[in-house]
Amino acid sequence: MPRARIANRIRQLRFEHGEITQQELADQVGCTRQTIIVLEKERYVPSLSLAFLIARVFGLAIEDVFEFVDDE
Amino acid sequence: MKLVWVMLAIVGSGLMITAVGRLVRSVRPQPEMGGLPTTPLERLGWIGLAITGLVGLGLAALVLLVGVNDLQDGPMSRGISILMLAGLSAWLIAWTVTKRRSGGPVLDERDRAILARSLSVESMIVLLSLVAWTVVLTEVYWDEGVAPVGYFQLIFWSTFVGGAFGRSLGIVMGYRREISVDA
Numbered sequence: 001m002p003r004a005r006i007a008n009r010i011r012q013l014r015f016e017h018g019e020i021t022q023q024e025l026a027d028q029v030g031c032t033r034q035t036i037i038v039l040e041k042e043r044y045v046p047s048l049s050l051a052f053l054i055a056r057v058f059g060l061a062i063e064d065v066f067e068f069v070d071d072e
Numbered sequence: 073m074k075l076v077w078v079m080l081a082i083v084g085s086g087l088m089i090t091a092v093g094r095l096v097r098s099v100r101p102q103p104e105m106g107g108l109p110t111t112p113l114e115r116l117g118w119i120g121l122a123i124t125g126l127v128g129l130g131l132a133a134l135v136l137l138v139g140v141n142d143l144q145d146g147p148m149s150r151g152i153s154i155l156m157l158a159g160l161s162a163w164l165i166a167w168t169v170t171k172r173r174s175g176g177p178v179l180d181e182r183d184r185a186i187l188a189r190s191l192s193v194e195s196m197i198v199l200l201s202l203v204a205w206t207v208v209l210t211e212v213y214w215d216e217g218v219a220p221v222g223y224f225q226l227i228f229w230s231t232f233v234g235g236a237f238g239r240s241l242g243i244v245m246g247y248r249r250e251i252s253v254d255a
Binding site: 034 | 108109110111112114180181182183247250
């Protein structure tokens with residue numbers, strides 16, 4: 001399986017949606033603030049359900065928040 | 073026979089040095105993973121390291137001070153019971169306080185992934201501990217052919233504490249590595 005990373009626009013979307021804090025987003029999706037931080041740094045690939053929950057908070061489709069990027 | 077032990081010792085030492093080197097490198101935070109707020113599980117990992125480290129040192133001190141002949145009875149048995157009860161109580165208090173203070177979820181999916189991965193560190197330490205006990209007891213009691221039965225207690229408790237130490241170490245290491253739920 002080729003190596004790939006999952007890019008995301010969470011940080012940008014937080015600011016576009018009333019400057020939601022990392023803690024507020026974490027509380028809404030039921031994870032810790034550290035998980036939101038490492039997600040924004042793209043150091044953690046979330047589960048599909050967490051990705052859906054985050055997209056739902058911003059009222060967007062999952063592919064509008066997360067992007068599959070081929071590293072090759 | 074001696075040559076076999078020498079070769080085993082060389083191979084074992086090599087493996088140990090490699091494993092310890094990898095552990096040390098893993099515990100060192102990656103620049104991009106440093107400075108993050110700690111999660112409740114990460115705090116419990118550090119507390120677990122401290123508690124199991126202290127209990128392990130206490131166990132070693134007991135063996136050095138009291139000796140191994142009193143393992144089944146007397147001060148050694150009481151000492152081990154006190155150490156284990158103190159360690160377990162301290163961990164339970166830490167767990168209760170951490171859970172109460174966290175407010176939100178204690179474990180999220182990333183924490184669960186880290187917790188699951190920490191099992192590999194625990195298994196490695198348990199295995200190394202058993203290998204060390206086997207080599208030491210074989211070497212010391214080779215001529216007599218039998219080892220005092222009390223050693224079984226000591227092997228059990230040291231492996232138990234070592235396993236808990238390994239689990240805590242695995243948790244702390246997990247927060248310094250990139251991880252994904254499908255990893």
